[in-house]
Amino acid sequence: MKKPIAWIIDTTGFVTEEFKAHPDVYVVPLNIHFGTEEFIDDGVDLTNEDLYKRIKASTTFPKTSQPSAGKFAELYDQLKEEYECAIAVHASAKLSGTIASSTAGAEMSEFKVYTIDSLALSYGLSGLIERGLKLQEQGHSAEEIAQKLAKETGNFRNYILIGNLTQLYKGGRMSGAQYYLGSLLQIKPIVQLTPEGELQPIDKVRSHKKAIQYLINHAKKDHAEFGVKRFQIMHGNVLKEAENLKQEVLKEIPEADILIGDLSSSLAVHAGEGTIAFLWRKENF
Template identity: 75%
Template sequence: MKKPIAWIMDTTGYVTEQFKSHPDVYIVPLNIHFGSEEFIDDGIDLSNDELYARMKSSKDFPKTSQPSAGKFAELYEKLKEEYECAIAVHASAKLSGTIASSMTGAEMTDFKVYTVDSLALSYGLSGLLDRGLKLQDQGLSAEEITQRLEQETTDFRNFILIGNLSQLYKGGRMSGAQYYIGSVLKIKPIVQLTEKGELEPIDKVRSHKKALAYLLDRAKADHEQYGIDYFQIMHGHIPEQAEELKTELLKFAPDAEVLIGNLSSSLAVHAGEGTLAFMWRRPPAHV
């Protein structure tokens, strides 16, 4: 007898220990390229420490590529023998071609895969998958779960403090003039993933202290209005700053649960070392 649902995610999401050990969760990694060298974003082929060291020393600017449709097809061909269907939760289609590869792979194998555009990255993606597993435990069907997850993408709140302007400049996401002015004035841009899954700048601050205050003010507002008590802090090789943010958060939300984790390598390539992302979900409007 086949199992009901296989769960698929890619490594732009935060891969928790729970997902790694879950028998029905399958993780498809992106690829990281330094010139002609290619690494798999699995935390083994290239550790976080090794990634940041390479980013500082390499003459080649690192790039990422989504898994091929053939890679997904290979996985789905295997899963169709064990599962009735799958639910695949992927990075925002506005930022990655992974979801397109996943859908093409499913078509190649004639395996029923419900595909969810998380409209997010990191824990925005992972949180949806975790939510889906809970809905499955409640007895909802794959189709019902997919519909619910699609509705709940707009509940995600996120504020991303870019730590390394040079990484954005090298990647062509910032002009030379912007980089020069930002560096001289020590400007720290804050960006956000919108409800459309697009990455947009929302503000600029001039100091680390002001940046933390900006993030905390928004968390406090949602904590007081919605009773938010679970937050995620993802960081680019700056655990001390992540812990500092957690400490300040617990001053006004002492009972909150706070998850701290590393940005995945495939995100760190673009965001750069020193990036701090603060995330949470408002209560779902659809229950």
Template identity: 70%
Template sequence: MKKPLAWITDSMGFITEELKEHPDVYVVPLNIHFGQETFEDAVDLTSEELYDRLRGAEEFPKTSQPSAGKFAELYNRLKEEYECAIAVHGSSRLSGTLASSVAGAEMADFPLYAVDSLALSYGMTGLIERGFYLQEQGLVPEKIAAQLQNETVDFRNFITIGNLSQLYKGGRMNGVQYYLGSLLKVKPIVQITEEGELAPIDKVRSQKKAMQYLVDRATESYREHGSSKFQILHANVIAEAVELREEILKVVPHAHILIGELSTVLVVHAGEGTIALLWRSEPAIYK
């Protein structure tokens, strides 16, 4: 007898220990290219190895989505064991991974319900965790996927970029923004919008002010919506992430704050030193 539902995601998400150990969760890695060398994200390249390579790289690395054929291989295996799957992927405005996943399922003739998270990192993870809850409540896969797609608007995120050069060379910032940012030594604050696009929303003149900016946004959400679950994702700056957590706890003493590392494929674009603060501005019934 087949299992009712598999869960698919990709390495742009924050892969918690729960997801790693979950028997029905499958993570498809993106690719990182250094010249002629290709590595599977979080499979062939550790975060330490990535930072070493980034510091010494003469040529800026590139990333690419998994091919439809890669997904088809997975779905051909899964259709022997599962009735269907729900796939939660990184924003389709920032990556073609969702399209590859859907194409791979069609090639394998495997029933797939695709959710465009319109997010990255824990924005994807939170939807999957929410999906587990809905599955436990007895919702059918089609309704779970539809509900998750509706809930993407609850996602909130503020990101301080660690390396303007990497963001610029990766095509996420135009030349004028990069020139002015470098000239003025500003730290841009960017956000993944409700439409799933990366957009600059503010800028500050120091790391200290950038951290205070994040604390202020968490404070506002707590006071307006009662938000008390936050995620801090960092690119090799654990001390700053811990400091940010402590500052938020001064305002929201009972907050639950997760600290984790950004996936290597995201670090390629955002750069070492990046810090992201994420949470869901959600109705109380979700908590």
């Protein structure tokens, strides 16, 4: 008898230790390019530490590319022998072509895959997978789960302090005017993934201390209004800063449950070393 659901996440998401150990969760890595060199974002072919060293030493700006439809088709050909269907949660289609490759791969394989545009990055994908696994445990069908997850994408909240404006600009995620003004005035832009899945600057502050307080104030608001207690802090090679933010949040929200994790290499290429992302979902599940 086939198992009911295989779960797919790409490496723009935060791959938790639970996901790595889960027999039904499959991770599809993106590719990272330094000129003619290509690496797989699997934490083995290129570790985050290696990535940051290469970025500092390289004269070539790194780029990312989504897995091909063929790669997804290979995976889905394997999975359809063992599973009835799959639910694939991918990065926002406004920022990555991964969901298009996944959909095309499923069609090539003739395997039933419910693809979910998370409208997010990092833990925005992971949280949906966690939610889906809980719904599966409760006995919901794959179709029901996919419908519920698609509706819950709008609950994602995120505030991002970009660590390296140059990388964001060269990667095409920031206009020349925004980059020039930010560099000239030493402004720290606060960026957000909108409910439509687009990356946009939403505010700017003149000091790191004020930027951190800005994040905490928004967390306090949603904690008071919606009872949010679970938060995630993703960082670009600045663990100490992430831990400091956690302690500051706990001073304001003592009952908060806060997870700290690394930005994947696929995201660090664009956001840069020093980036701090503060994430949560409006509904606390």
